[in-house]
Amino acid sequence: MTSAEATAHYFKKAARIMDVGERIETLLAAPLREVKVQVSIELDNGEIRTFNGYRVQHDNARGPMKGGLRYHPLVDADETLSLASLMTWKTAVVNLPYGGAKGGICVDPTGLSSKELERLTRKFVDQIQDIIGPTRDIPAPDVNTNPQVMAWIMDQYSKYHGHSPAVVTGKPIDLYGSRGREAATGRGLLYIAREIARDVGLPVKGTRFAIQGFGNVGSHAARLIHEDGGIIVAVNDVNGGVKNPKGLDVPALFDHARKTGSVKGFNGGSPCGTEELLTCDCDVLIPAAMGGVLTKSVAAEVRAKIVLEGANAPCTPEADEVFEKRGVLVVPDILANAGGVTVSYFEWVQNLQHVTWDEDRVTTELEKLMREAYERVANISRTRKLPLRTSAYVLAIGRVGKATVLRGI
Amino acid sequence: MCKGLTTDEAKQLASIAVEASAKRGEKLFDEGAPGDSIIVVLEGKVDIVRSGQSLAQLGEGSVFGEMSLLGEGGKRTATATVADDVKMLKIDAKKFQGLLAKNDLAALKVVTNLAQVMSKRLLAMNDKLIESTKGKKDGLGEFQKILNDWSF
Structure with a gap:
């Protein structure tokens, strides 16, 4: 079973324990939007290369969608979808006002120069700038992407939509990044x-x-x-x-x-x-x-x-x-590794409010959210006699489900 | 129903069957009435209704009334009304059971064929059942109830 299949497996397990019915299960599992783009750039030696880029937006019932952007030769549509749904459940477990998304470019970045990587990133933003945004979908660093790549995304997006630091998180501290994000x-x-x-x-x-x-x-x-x-x-x-x-x-x-x-x-x-x-x-x-x-x-x-x-x-x-x-x-x-996206959320909040938190504020708020998430999950685990993983998925499905019901289809 | 019968076997069966006809609107039998025959539709159409709900409209080549023959108690489980003038073959249940008791090959073949018809109907029924239980959990309202039960 691939990690992509594993997410679907755990989701189904929890959905069946909750007995939500086949059609609600399909409603929750199906992605909102899957985008595939061709990203063509000129390499330093003048050669033209074309790469496949993806952005999958899984669910936005609880808010703008959030998820990483990876540069890896194994990036494909299926895996990206699975990781996007994982982000929906993860942001729901920690109760962040987000949905889930994921994206990437099928490329081996070790074979590219820094200039080529920058061109690739900017070109990709050109092609997805109309579906991302501070209130739509907020990318973040993932495999082989870093604060510098996020800075390029912010800059390129801002050319279209005006100054928009909140379009992406995991930016350098010197360019609207948050303290405490790295750790x-x-x-x-x-x-x-x-x-x-x-x-x-x-x-x-x-x-x-x-x-x-x-x-x-x-x-x-x-x-x-x-x-x-x-x-x-x-x-x-x-x-x-x-x-x-x-x-x-x-x-x-x-x-x-x-x-x-x-x-x-x-x-x-x-x-x-x-x-x-x-x-x-x-x-x-x-x-x-x-x-x-x-x-x-x-x-x-x-x-x-x-x-x-x-x-x-x-x-x-x-x-x-x-x-x-x-x-x-x-x-x-x-639950366990949700600290990353949680501080990404803090970065977004700081950007939207034009303020800067000190590291103490970040760690205090992080501890509060992580503790609350653990307590909720542990409570379901205790009262329903379920493993922590199933309990976390139950909590996530519950939160996404409630938002979906309240908003209506 | 008569699939696989030889000419001799078909004649044997014909000896206990009576050809009959009925006009549109005529009732062939009522739900709950004693069942005494199996009916094969040769021409026309028959509506089968149970407790006011239409179960099927049967046409040429269809067999009905088999439950009166094979089921316990021998009562009609639905009402049959002629929808379009019919010609039919009525096979007397008692005479048929007589053939069965003698291990008559024709009767046994007919029973096998009937069993196949019934198993197909059961399959269709199962599909309907699954569809109807699914339907119960399809709505957002039902989903909300489930979420409330789980109280997060």
């Missing part, structure tokens, strides 16, 4: 870990965490959990990993990663492969890299009691079942 997903994970701690009596302080992935999500999660007294027993990235059952020296690990570009070879522990990390002796496992790493067979070997999904869809549905049978608590992606 937001990692920080959200910490807040969820604290809530779980309260529920299951496993305080972050002294608890052993293993983190797969040391990118934007994993690295900040590691730093913040360490600052909260948690013990990081293993981390890795694409190049390799390192473990230490007594706990890694996180500040020294960051120094090493800054110098070498990887956590591999850090001398404060022993080398550690990905599967070894996923099944190491720890209390909480945070998969924060790729989707689909926790398969059925790996899930059977996982020793953690709690899995916090930092990445999107790191557990396959089969693995999810194994965890459920084994009594391993899985905090689903649409």
Whole structure:
């Protein structure tokens, strides 16, 4: 099952438990709009190249649609649709006034110069500027897109519609970006870990965490959990990993990663492969890299009691079942990693109000929203005796459903 | 109904059948009346109505009244009225059961054919049932009730 199929699977599971009926199910699953455009640019060497660009807008019952824009050779219409629907459910779980969208360009950006990337981005905006906008659809960074790409989007969109910083989030701090945006997903994970701690009596302080992935999500999660007294027993990235059952020296690990570009070879522990990390002796496992790493067979070997999904869809549905049978608590992606989109929302709010929040305000508001979302999901899980993932989808379907009913079809 | 019968078998069956005709508007039987025959429509049309609701309009080649023969109690389960002047073949239920009791091949073939007709009707019924239960949850009002039940 691909991660795209997994989202549809979890949605259906929750919709059937709620017994919403086939036609309402179709109404909620079907996208509002799917756009495919041809983006042609001239490369630096004068050659002309054409790429497929996509923007899928899934649902806008709860507000303007929100979702990332990725540049990757595997971007296609099906996957984009699935990720767009995931954003509908995610924004609903955290109760942001948004719907869901996703987009991207089917391109390998490592083969393009910065100038070519800029031309590609601007050309793409030329073709979708009439369907995005601060009150329509607000893109954000995703795989292989960054604050610079967002700055180009803002600039190009503003040429058509006048100064519009709120058309896109994840912008550079110096150009209407929000403080705390970069660490937001990692920080959200910490807040969820604290809530779980309260529920299951496993305080972050002294608890052993293993983190797969040391990118934007994993690295900040590691730093913040360490600052909260948690013990990081293993981390890795694409190049390799390192473990230490007594706990890694996180500040020294960051120094090493800054110098070498990887956590591999850090001398404060022993080398550690990905599967070894996923099944190491720890209390909480945070998969924060790729989707689909926790398969059925790996899930059977996982020793953690709690899995916090930092990445999107790191557990396959089969693995999810194994965890459920084994009594391993899985905090689903649409709750656990919603910190990113939440701070994107704060950025949008600041842009619309022409104000700048300090980092304290951002973290305080983030903690409030993450805590509320967790409490709602945990409450459904307790009262209905459902796993957290199904409960999160139930909450999301409920919120989207209520907005749909109130607005009428 | 007579699919697969040899000429001899058809003659055998014809010996217990009576040809009859009826004019438009004439009632062939009422719902609840004792059932004593199976009817094969040779020409014309017959309306089948149960509790005021129209179930079907049957034309040439259709068979009805089979429930009186095979079902328990032998009562008509619907009213049959002629919609268009009909010519029909009436097969006496008791005589037919007599043939069955003797393991008559013609009668057995007819029963098999009837079973096929009934199973097709049951299939159509199942589809209708599914369609009608679906319909109940189709509206936004029903959806709202579900959402209220879940109280988020």
